[in-house]
Amino acid sequence: MKQIFTVLALVLSLFVVLPDSFSQTSSRTSTSQKKTKKSSSESNPWSDVTLLLDRPEKPYEVIGLVSAPQIFLWDDEESMKESLQKQAWKMKADAVILDRVDTSFRFTGPAGGANGRAIRYK
Numbered sequence: 001m002k003q004i005f006t007v008l009a010l011v012l013s014l015f016v017v018l019p020d021s022f023s024q025t026s027s028r029t030s031t032s033q034k035k036t037k038k039s040s041s042e043s044n045p046w047s048d049v050t051l052l053l054d055r056p057e058k059p060y061e062v063i064g065l066v067s068a069p070q071i072f073l074w075d076d077e078e079s080m081k082e083s084l085q086k087q088a089w090k091m092k093a094d095a096v097i098l099d100r101v102d103t104s105f106r107f108t109g110p111a112g113g114a115n116g117r118a119i120r121y122k
Helices: 002-017 019-032 077-090
Strands: 050-052 060-069 095-102 113-121
Touching: 050 077, 060 077, 077 095, 077 113
Parallel strands: 050 095
Antiparallel strands: 060 113, 095 113
């Protein structure tokens, strides 16, 4: 029993005395395995889809409808907008004209959400 405590004390003292060597080793390995960071448009290509509050000046065609219901109380406006952008991006749209954005949450009745029209410029 005394030997177990001695071994535990020895192992713990190694972690206390040599923490820098452990952290240097781990940072060296993590640096060598780092992946290059992608730009936000490469990692989130749907972020290039513009959200518009009104009709654009350029000629366009409506290619589909997109919607993002607020299912949970913690769904925020940003996550709904991102959902609209993802849907429009899959349709190869250039922008979304927002028809309705409602972030209110009701326990009795329809919850909030966002609707829009996916458009492509001519």
